[in-house]
Amino acid sequence: MVDKITTQWKGKMIFESDNPRGTLMMDASEEFGGTNSGLAPKAMMLSSLAGCSGLDVVSVLNKMKVKIDDFKMVVEGELTEEHPKYYHKVTVDYHFYGKDLKEGKIKKAVDLSVERYCGVMEMFRHFATVKTAIHYHNK
């Protein structure tokens, strides 16, 4: 399968990019001539990682009929000092909130995503050391 994405320059430092399920705008920072018209392209990689893994986790929890009240992921990517600057150290913190959280099943869902399902995680492992942690916030 091939994904094909077209990204169109819209003048200034603005780009519009399509996606199988919509479009998005990107822009430079103000320091580099941006005009607050779109997202930072590099940092979108960290959203891509969280989105990919988060969808796996929710999908597996649904199949297991495990209920959670809330769920978020915090991804931190440390950039190299040298150009071209890329994320060489990445942490993904999974936070689950609820009453009597089924910690074993939640851990299994996260492990399945990290180790077997998430293609974006696999890409990240090729250029970064990726550390993951799960945090249970029982009410």
Next chain:
Amino acid sequence: MVDKITTQWKGKMIFESDNPRGTLMMDASEEFGGTNSGLAPKAMMLSSLAGCSGLDVVSVLNKMKVKIDDFKMVVEGELTEEHPKYYHKVTVDYHFYGKDLKEGKIKKAVDLSVERYCGVMEMFRHFATVKTAIHYHNK
């Protein structure tokens, strides 16, 4: 420097992710329970690649005072057959449109991005074979 991104589950298969310059929504495909409420996370990586490199190119062309009428990039990413599916073959086609295009300078701008500036391109090279090509559309 560290980029920190928080991605919040919004129910169903919907996630909201922040970014240094805005927020974005992600969702699963309808096949996997999505409701057309956001972007496909994995394909966002291809937009990230184009956005990163496109910003370099426009920035360098501006410094060189090279004018173009239009500019777009087409990125194709071929996914592996096996899980976790990731982009193992990627092509980036740069298309420039204008009258009497300064092809040498445009090539230099693209080369600088591909070889030296674009951190997302560097990340992609760790997991994919990346081929780039420049297409000049003189009016």
